[in-house]
Amino acid sequence: EVQLVQSGAEVKKPGESLKISCEGSGYSFASYWIGWVRQMPGKGLEWMGIIYPGDSDTRYSPSFQGQVTISADKSISTAYLQWNTLKASDTAMYYCARIGLGGDWIFDLWGQGALVTVSS
Amino acid sequence: EIVMTQSPATLSVSAGDRATLSCRASQSVSSSLAWYQQKPGQAPRLLIYGASTRATGIPARFSGSGSETEFTLTISSLQSEDFAVYYCQQYNDWPHTFGQGTKLEIK
Numbered sequence: 001e002v003q004l005v006q007s008g009a010e011v012k013k014p015g016e017s018l019k020i021s022c023e024g025s026g027y028s029f030a031s032y033w034i035g036w037v038r039q040m041p042g043k044g045l046e047w048m049g050i051i052y053p054g055d056s057d058t059r060y061s062p063s064f065q066g067q068v069t070i071s072a073d074k075s076i077s078t079a080y081l082q083w084n085t086l087k088a089s090d091t092a093m094y095y096c097a098r099i100g101l102g103g104d105w106i107f108d109l110w111g112q113g114a115l116v117t118v119s120s
Numbered sequence: 121e122i123v124m125t126q127s128p129a130t131l132s133v134s135a136g137d138r139a140t141l142s143c144r145a146s147q148s149v150s151s152s153l154a155w156y157q158q159k160p161g162q163a164p165r166l167l168i169y170g171a172s173t174r175a176t177g178i179p180a181r182f183s184g185s186g187s188e189t190e191f192t193l194t195i196s197s198l199q200s201e202d203f204a205v206y207y208c209q210q211y212n213d214w215p216h217t218f219g220q221g222t223k224l225e226i227k
Contacts, residue, residue, distance in 0.1 A: 037164075037218075044218060044219070044220045044221045045156075045158075045207050045218040045221070046218065047215050047216045047217055047218060059214055061121075061214075062121065062215065063215070095163055095164070097163075097164075104152070104154070104169045104211065105152070105211035106154045106169045106209075106211060107154075107156070107164070107166060107209075108166050108175065110163035110164060111163065113163055
């Protein structure tokens, strides 16, 4: 089965670090871009950035550049989203999603989401 | 950054009726426009890409149209499972921004 499986919910304190993961299976993980999308409570979708696991080429939204780090390990078919210093405003659901082949930069496969709660 | 504006914010429609959702780009995105559906507690699902091409498995009652800066998602005969939030996304320029969403609710 083709799928993306994300790591579980996290509860952290402001100032802590965090790395969440997204494991792909059932397809050639290294050959598809993977993106991250933020959804704050009760709000819409925000495009954070994408990575090509084959060579780790990465593109960030200016809104998230410097705030998070996107990485990938193609040997274990896993992409990551990392924070060095969490803030309360990072509380959100984070989705990873695959960009399909064919020239359209669309998210054709989504993970189930990972809820990150940052609270003192 | 291209700003995507969806209207209306909320649309109340009866089951069986037609729903028309709009999405406007702050500058031309050609036909690089996708629509997603999100139900409560679920991840989004791709409906339409290239402004008018249905994704695999999407029913024919969903159709997309438009180009450049004006786009429309039409659901021809609403089923109960169609009541959800719909997002447009442009992928013509970085970053690939989303609209703020239209909530389609039962009238």
